[in-house]
Amino acid sequence: xxxxxxxxxxxxxxxxxxxxxxxxxxxxxxxxxxxxxxxxxxxxxxxxxxxxxxxxxxxxxxxxxxxxxxxxxxxxxxxxxxxxxxxxxxxxxxxxxxxxxxxxxxxxxxxxxxxxxxxxxxxxxxxxxxxxxxxxxxxxxxxxxxxxxxxxxxxxxxxxxxxxxxxxxxxxxxxxxxxxxxxxxxxxxxxxxxxxxxxxxxxxxxxxxxxxxxxxxxxxxxxxxxxxxxxxxxxxxxxxxxxxxxxxxxxxxxxxxxxxxxxxxxxxxxxxxxxxxxxxxxxxxxxxxxxxxxxxxxxxxxxxxxxxxxxxxxxxxxxxxxxxxxxxxxxxxxxxxxx
Amino acid sequence: xxxxxxxxxxxxxxxxxxxxxxxxxxxxxxxxxxxxxxxxxxxxxxxxxxxxxxxxxxxxxxxxxxxxxxxxxxxxxxxxxxxxxxxxxxxxxxxxxxxxxxxxxxxxxxxxxxxxxxxxxxxxxxxxxxxxxxxxxxxxxxxxxxxxxxxxxxxxxxxxxxxxxxxxxxxxxxxxxxxxxxxxxxxxxxxxxxxxxxxxxxxxxxxxxxxxxxxxxxxxxxxxxxxxxxxxxxxxxxxxxxxxxxxxxxxxxxxxxxxxxxxxxxxxxxxxxxxxxxxxxxxxxxxxxxxxxxxxxxxxxxxxxxxxxxxxxxxxxxxxxxxxxxxxxxxxxxxxxxx
DNA sequence: GTGAAAGCGCTAACAT
DNA sequence: ATGTTAGCGCTTTCAC
Numbered sequence: 001x002x003x004x005x006x007x008x009x010x011x012x013x014x015x016x017x018x019x020x021x022x023x024x025x026x027x028x029x030x031x032x033x034x035x036x037x038x039x040x041x042x043x044x045x046x047x048x049x050x051x052x053x054x055x056x057x058x059x060x061x062x063x064x065x066x067x068x069x070x071x072x073x074x075x076x077x078x079x080x081x082x083x084x085x086x087x088x089x090x091x092x093x094x095x096x097x098x099x100x101x102x103x104x105x106x107x108x109x110x111x112x113x114x115x116x117x118x119x120x121x122x123x124x125x126x127x128x129x130x131x132x133x134x135x136x137x138x139x140x141x142x143x144x145x146x147x148x149x150x151x152x153x154x155x156x157x158x159x160x161x162x163x164x165x166x167x168x169x170x171x172x173x174x175x176x177x178x179x180x181x182x183x184x185x186x187x188x189x190x191x192x193x194x195x196x197x198x199x200x201x202x203x204x205x206x207x208x209x210x211x212x213x214x215x216x217x218x219x220x221x222x223x224x225x226x227x228x229x230x231x232x233x234x235x236x237x238x239x240x241x242x243x244x245x246x247x248x249x250x251x252x253x254x255x256x257x258x259x260x261x262x263x264x265x266x267x268x269x270x271x272x273x274x275x276x277x278x279x280x281x282x283x284x285x286x287x288x289x290x291x292x293x294x295x296x297x298x299x300x301x302x303x304x305x306x307x308x309x310x311x312x313x314x315x316x317x318x319x320x321x322x323x324x325x326x327x328x329x330x331x332x333x334x335x336x337x338x339x
Numbered sequence: 340x341x342x343x344x345x346x347x348x349x350x351x352x353x354x355x356x357x358x359x360x361x362x363x364x365x366x367x368x369x370x371x372x373x374x375x376x377x378x379x380x381x382x383x384x385x386x387x388x389x390x391x392x393x394x395x396x397x398x399x400x401x402x403x404x405x406x407x408x409x410x411x412x413x414x415x416x417x418x419x420x421x422x423x424x425x426x427x428x429x430x431x432x433x434x435x436x437x438x439x440x441x442x443x444x445x446x447x448x449x450x451x452x453x454x455x456x457x458x459x460x461x462x463x464x465x466x467x468x469x470x471x472x473x474x475x476x477x478x479x480x481x482x483x484x485x486x487x488x489x490x491x492x493x494x495x496x497x498x499x500x501x502x503x504x505x506x507x508x509x510x511x512x513x514x515x516x517x518x519x520x521x522x523x524x525x526x527x528x529x530x531x532x533x534x535x536x537x538x539x540x541x542x543x544x545x546x547x548x549x550x551x552x553x554x555x556x557x558x559x560x561x562x563x564x565x566x567x568x569x570x571x572x573x574x575x576x577x578x579x580x581x582x583x584x585x586x587x588x589x590x591x592x593x594x595x596x597x598x599x600x601x602x603x604x605x606x607x608x609x610x611x612x613x614x615x616x617x618x619x620x621x622x623x624x625x626x627x628x629x630x631x632x633x634x635x636x637x638x639x640x641x642x643x644x645x646x647x648x649x650x651x652x653x654x655x656x657x658x659x660x661x662x663x664x665x666x667x668x669x670x671x672x673x674x675x676x677x678x
Numbered sequence: 679g680t681g682a683a684a685g686c687g688c689t690a691a692c693a694t
Numbered sequence: 695a696t697g698t699t700a701g702c703g704c705t706t707t708c709a710c
Contacts, residue, residue: 055703074418394687
């Protein structure tokens with residue numbers, strides 16, 4: 001299993017009657033007498049020569065590739081993250097090695113260690129690793145940045161959207177609508193954002209006297225669908241979901257039961273995936289500033305790779321709440337009953 | 340910008356008092372005296388040594404990385420493809436370089452050529468390249484397999500779901516429900532599957548005397564939403580979409596207009612993305628046998644990389660139609676009017 | 679401006 | 695079973 005016999009720099013050098021150094025210089029844009037350069041280029045063209053990036057990598061000590069680790073490739077939310085970062089990377093002539101680390105189903109730490117042998121840096125999106133693992137990983141992986149998991153106190157470079165703030169805004173909005181009994185459908189316990197969001201819900205409860213509860217759900221549509229009945233057992237007037245996927249699953253179940261959204265019950269998600277706007281009723285949610293976060297993550301990684309010491313002060317980009325049709329005033333009398 | 344001074348095989352060899360060859364043997368699982376092996380392993384452990392994959396790649400002529408080119412990372416349909424192939428690749432100790440080639444917005448050919456310098460093979464998903472480009476690419480890229488675009492007549496390895504067959508089944512089903520005026524919302528003209536699907540619709544029309552028309556749409560939810568009104572101008576009783584995303588966008592618009600699905604009009608998609616089951620009404624669609632196609636694609640690529648000549652006879656995996664609530668009997672009298 | 683030669687970290691003959 | 699050594703394809707001093 002060897003790569004098929006491509007032509008090497010030596011073939012080009014011989015064909016052009018120059019040294020390999022000259023060929024190398026032509027391809028890296030250094031000054032070379034024009035007639036020589038032309039001969040090199042035409043020889044390279046005929047031979048279909050392309051520099052072997054592995055050899056280049058060996059001497060430069062760089063792969064010009066970074067690893068991207070996400071919990072779920074099929075979640076459009078992460079898909080858009082990949083888009084943003086890959087586009088940015090590409091303009092800097094980097095490529096993206098994508099690896100999936102589904103919660104619990106895989107060893108995220110090992111995945112990263114393996115990836116690390118092949119890349120110049122890694123970006124961890126919404127990592128579910130333990131703090132210890134993350135610290136260890138950071139000491140092994142030269143250039144690591146953690147996205148949507150605040151790890152500054154672990155001295156690991158990171159940039160995250162302000163998940164607490166968005167959820168607080170959402171809660172405040174629901175309170176203004178008269179909701180007094182909220183249930184939060186929780187994401188994975190190991191998710192930092194989940195912690196932030198639930199904290200925000202609790203904070204809103206304490207601040208306003210609103211009853212708040214939570215039920216474990218997960219992060220997929222199926223999970224939302226499955227957790228709905230448990231959530232309803234608290235007789236809430238509004239449901240808050242860890243992410244939009246969950247919320248969509250909840251809406252499906254609510255429809256099935258015959259509950260009218262938002263008349264009987266309100267529901268809101270988080271992330272603003274493209275579907276959110278197009279379901280019926282359209283889903284109230286909060287934007288997650290993917291581009292802003294993605295760009296910051298990339299420039300942090302670039303800085304790390306350039307050897308710049310980690311910048312301690314990073315602003316948390318904040319998402320806006322997007323009010324659509326799935327939320328409305330709390331039902332006037334009794335909390336909803338799913339009989 | 341150089342990788343930070345990792346320890347090399349030589350450091351380990353010196354620390355363990357053996358030759359570099361022995362260290363190499365220990366790591367590749369060859370027979371080595373146990374006491375030596377132990378010394379090597381502990382030295383490696385202390386030094387945090389990990390073999391440099393670039394150097395390994397240079398000597399083996401392999402990167403153990405393959406490129407995956409998809410039209411849209413944020414489309415869950417492609418996300419699931421990535422999952423299937425990445426999982427398969429991983430068990431064979433390969434990693435996946437993901438690149439996006441959005442229709443028209445990028446030069447897919449150049450993307451592939453660039454990718455090719457870094458990988459041992461590439462899998463092209465739903466490629467929108469021209470035939471010429473594809474043939475050229477195939478001659479440059481050692482190991483290429485094209486997924487969901489049948490290219491056997493171009494002598495390019497490929498595996499595709501039987502898009503014609505699924506769409507035919509869907510049409511037959513709608514005809515049985517009494518539909519006599521169908522509109523197909525078209526995907527990108529450069530998509531092979533789009534051609535197959537539209538051909539199937541036309542075929543069904545010719546076979547049964549049903550009126551069929553098409554409108555250009557695209558491949559995103561937004562595209563479906565935007566194309567709905569044009570589709571309705573044909574007064575169809577049922578709508579067929581290039582993919583589920585489009586169908587979801589259509590449903591959104593239909594709801595907005597106040598049309599009752601499936602009483603006033605039926606709508607079906609293709610791909611069976613997870614959302615399809617959970618929208619209201621749930622979406623009739625056809626499965627796309629991602630796992631089957633993905634697995635076949637991987638094993639074809641593996642065969643190519645091993646130098647096995649390309650197998651001409653490949654079965655097209657076929658998807659099943661999934662009947663849900665978005666389709667029903669044709670309205671008894673007049674075709675729908677969106678007044 | 680150009681070439682000769684060393685060497686990036688590793689593996690695979692080839693000796694022993 | 696282990697060590698020595700010659701490269702893999704490229705870039706980069708260092709002479710010229």
